[in-house]
Amino acid sequence: MLVHALLGGVIYGCYFTLIGLGLNLVFGVMRIVNLAHGDVLMLGAFAAFFLFHLVGLSPFIAAPVVMVGFFLLGLPFYYLVVPRLALAKDAEMLSLILFFGIQQIIEALAAIVFGSSERSIPGRVLGVGPFHFLGQTLSRAWVIGAAIAAGAVIALYLYLYHTRSGLLTRAVMASRDEALASGIDIHRISARAFAIGLALAGLAGVFAPFMLGSVTPAMGVSVNLAAFAVIIVGSLGNPLGTVAGGLIYGVGLLLMQTYFSAWADLLPNLLLIGVLLARPTGLLGRRVRLA
Amino acid sequence: MAAWQKWWPGLAVFTVVVAGVLAGGARADEAPADIKIGHLHAGSGPYASISMPVYDSLKLWVEQQNANGGAFVKAYGKKIPLKLISYDDQSNPGTAATLTNQLITQDKVDLLVCDSGSVLTAVSVPIAREHKMFLFDPTGTGAAFFSKDNPYIALLADPVSTVWPRYLWEFLKSDAARLGAKRVALLYSTNDFTGTQANSIRAALKEPGSPVEIVFDQGVPTSTSNYSVLIDNIAATNPDMVLELGYVGNDIAFLRNLQESGQKFKGVFTLYPGIETNVLLKNVGASGLAGVFSYVTALGLTLKPEIGMTVEELRAAFEKAYGEGGVEFGWNAIAGHVTGLVIGETLAHADSLSQPDLRRAVFGLSGKLKTLVGTFELRDDGAQIGELTPIGQFDAAGKIAVVYPPEFATAKPVIGAP
Structure with missing residues (x-):
């Protein structure tokens, strides 16, 4: 049971890395807390659900469609909301309130439009039968979810470290004021990062029906809690630190389910409290905020 | 005095009539608009x-x-x-x-x-x-x-909840045990609804002389959305029958994870397939429900x-x-x-x-x-005790048939169904 929990935790944790990746990128670049991140993921899940049931699109094809769609929606949304927010004295705190409101609106509208019943996509569309690895039987959805997450992490790494736009993004992450003084168009770079964050949330959403059993308009809140635990444990503001956070979260969750199952939902809170007390910058972090 | 005695009955009738009319009128006037x-x-x-x-x-x-x-x-x-x-x-x-x-x-x-x-x-x-x-x-x-x-x-x-699972534990101790399901795993969500049912089932299965042994007994948070590791842990205890008690989302996740895991148990009971059958069929499919036991509600009766x-x-x-x-x-x-x-x-x-x-x-x-x-039918403390919750089993087409108690049964239970 221990080996299965550890191995399964690493595989399952990769998906939580994907959940936290976009949130951390947005915070790292803009210092805003997107409390609607979980609801964007939920919208991605419903997009995949309808693309499958209405058009017959496999999640593997729906994933790039959703990512492109969310990216394109993210650009105008950024210009509508974030530049005004950035002018505020305490943009970080105001972003909490603003995105909490947006989260509430998205959830309410989704409940009206989609209804409150659980929805999912048949597991067979990902293939039939589990994977066997190191003597352990692992869910096919977990392994595919982990592969998708690994692909997203590598793509983000390549973007940040091997493209000019990524270089500018890292400059904004390091110091927004200095980037502005250097002549970098911080809004163009930030808008791109914001849109990438939404696209990553959408991608995670496409596979949510397989990883989380089913989807409902209410799922955003619990996804947010997991995402925040992941990025704070890994490193707040450092997208690639999310990998460590996701793996720790996944292994911790499965160990809790194995040995203290009734207390498993305490894990995000325990991780948050533990890391904030012991190492407020996250396990792989550097100081990114004063508040 | 004599005149008074002569008029008294008439006056009394008049008083009663007026009072009645006034009371009736007052009652109508007092009636709320809604x-x-x-x-x-x-x-x-x-x-x-x-x-x-x-x-x-x-x-x-x-x-x-x-x-x-x-x-x-x-x-x-x-x-x-x-x-x-x-x-x-x-x-x-x-x-x-x-x-x-x-x-x-x-x-x-x-x-x-x-x-x-x-x-x-x-x-x-x-x-x-x-x-x-x-x-x-x-x-x-x-x-x-x-x-x-x-x-x-x-x-x-x-x-x-204490009465609801009565037919379930009776079924487990009689027909299911006779058909070879003697090792039971109990997995439940820790809330008043399913927690109470789990307590009730546990107590009944642990009664002296019970032919059934509980080999796995764990609660999980109601927010649980993935059961893969739990299914693996249950399989490690080698149960014949797995009882999973949760809300709709729990049951969907459990049954989907069970399908994906490749694990097979002789019998599986979950709570909601017989209660919200449409939702479960849409999310799990008829193949995922085939052989699954559940409560039969008015939907199936x-x-x-x-x-x-x-x-x-x-x-x-x-x-x-x-x-x-x-x-x-x-x-x-x-x-x-x-x-x-x-x-x-x-x-x-x-x-x-x-x-x-x-x-x-x-x-x-x-x-x-x-x-x-x-x-x-209410017990004197307000608890509902009158409704029936027989045990049913789904067939490959996603239809549920009553298998217990015998007086309502329309099919025989199959332990070891796919």
């Missing part, structure tokens, strides 16, 4: 999928009553329109508590109906009791809500109601009213209809709208009211 029914529902959040069908169905019943001039209210001797005041608690118990208070103290409702499910019912029970307000409880089945010192509650549409609609009539009315709005017709929609029927009969029998009279009227219906879910 009867306020206070209700909570969860329009969003984790309990929305069990709460919204109850709300929609109750709303439908109120609309049908009002289309006929309202509900007959014995206290006023006439039909009075109903006004449903229903607030959205968003599946948040704290919000549900605040809104329960608001319904009682601000809206001053005549009848109070709590939200669906035990988690959200739990907060309304003490508030209703504190305000001496009788609580119409549609589906909150937690055993802790019902005690002899609390006269302010009645469970309307579901059997209390053909009970003839003496009052209200049949299941098919209600399904047609519900789907006509709400179409493809995302709220599935299932057991909870039936529960909403039953709640309306009990409210209607209560108003038709209560001498006044005072809370003690409402309670007397509700308890007066016990054993006499036969709805589409069976006989409405």
Whole structure:
């Protein structure tokens, strides 16, 4: 049971890395807390659900469609909301309130439009039968979810470290004021990062029906809690630190389910409290905020 | 004196007649413009999928009553329109508590109906009791809500959790054990609803002489959305029969993960496939339900109601009213209809709208009211004990047939089904 929990935790944790990746990128670049991140993921899940049931699109094809769609929606949304927010004295705190409101609106509208019943996509569309690895039987959805997450992490790494736009993004992450003084168009770079964050949330959403059993308009809140635990444990503001956070979260969750199952939902809170007390910058972090 | 004696009988009759007319007139004048029914529902959040069908169905019943001039209210001797005041608690118990208070103290409702499910019912029970307000409880089945010192509650549409699994443990100790399922794994969500059922099943299976052994017994948070590791841990204990007790989302995740895991157990029981069959079929598929045991509700029985609609009539009315709005017709929609029927009969029998009279009227219906879910019967603490919850098993086409108790059985149980 221990080996299965550890191995399964690493595989399952990769998906939580994907959940936290976009949130951390947005915070790292803009210092805003997107409390609607979980609801964007939920919208991605419903997009995949309808693309499958209405058009017959496999999640593997729906994933790039959703990512492109969310990216394109993210650009105008950024210009509508974030530049005004950035002018505020305490943009970080105001972003909490603003995105909490947006989260509430998205959830309410989704409940009206989609209804409150659980929805999912048949597991067979990902293939039939589990994977066997190191003597352990692992869910096919977990392994595919982990592969998708690994692909997203590598793509983000390549973007940040091997493209000019990524270089500018890292400059904004390091110091927004200095980037502005250097002549970098911080809004163009930030808008791109914001849109990438939404696209990553959408991608995670496409596979949510397989990883989380089913989807409902209410799922955003619990996804947010997991995402925040992941990025704070890994490193707040450092997208690639999310990998460590996701793996720790996944292994911790499965160990809790194995040995203290009734207390498993305490894990995000325990991780948050533990890391904030012991190492407020996250396990792989550097100081990114004063508040 | 003689004249007085001569006129006295006539005067007495006149006085009685005038008093009667005045009293009647006063009663008519006092009749409210509407009867306020206070209700909570969860329009969003984790309990929305069990709460919204109850709300929609109750709303439908109120609309049908009002289309006929309202509900007959014995206290006023006439039909009075109903006004449903229903607030959205968003599946948040704290919000549900605040809104329960608001319904009682601000809206001053005549009848109070709590939200669906035990988690959200739990907060309304003490508030209703504190305000001496009788609580119409549609589906909150937690055993802790019902005690002899609390006269302010009645469970309307579901059997209390301690009674609900009676046929299940009887089945496990008789037919299932005889067919070779003697090692049982018990996995449950830790909430009042399924936790109480688990306690009840555990106690019955551990009775002296029980042929069944519990080899796995763990609770998980109701928020659990992935059971893969738990299924693997259960398999390690080599059970014959796995009982998974959770809410809709739990059962969907469990059955999907079971399919994906490749693990096989001789028998699997889960709670919601027989309760919200449409939702489970859409999410798990008929192949995922094949061989699964579950409770059989009115959806799978053909009970003839003496009052209200049949299941098919209600399904047609519900789907006509709400179409493809995302709220599935299932057991909870039936529960909403039953709640309306009990409210209607209560108003038709209560001498006044005072809370003690409402309670007397509700308890007066016990054993006499036969709805589409069976006989409405209350224990003296308000717990529902009259409805049937036989055990059924799904076939490969996604149909459920009763396999226990023998007097209702339409098929034989198969242990080791795919």
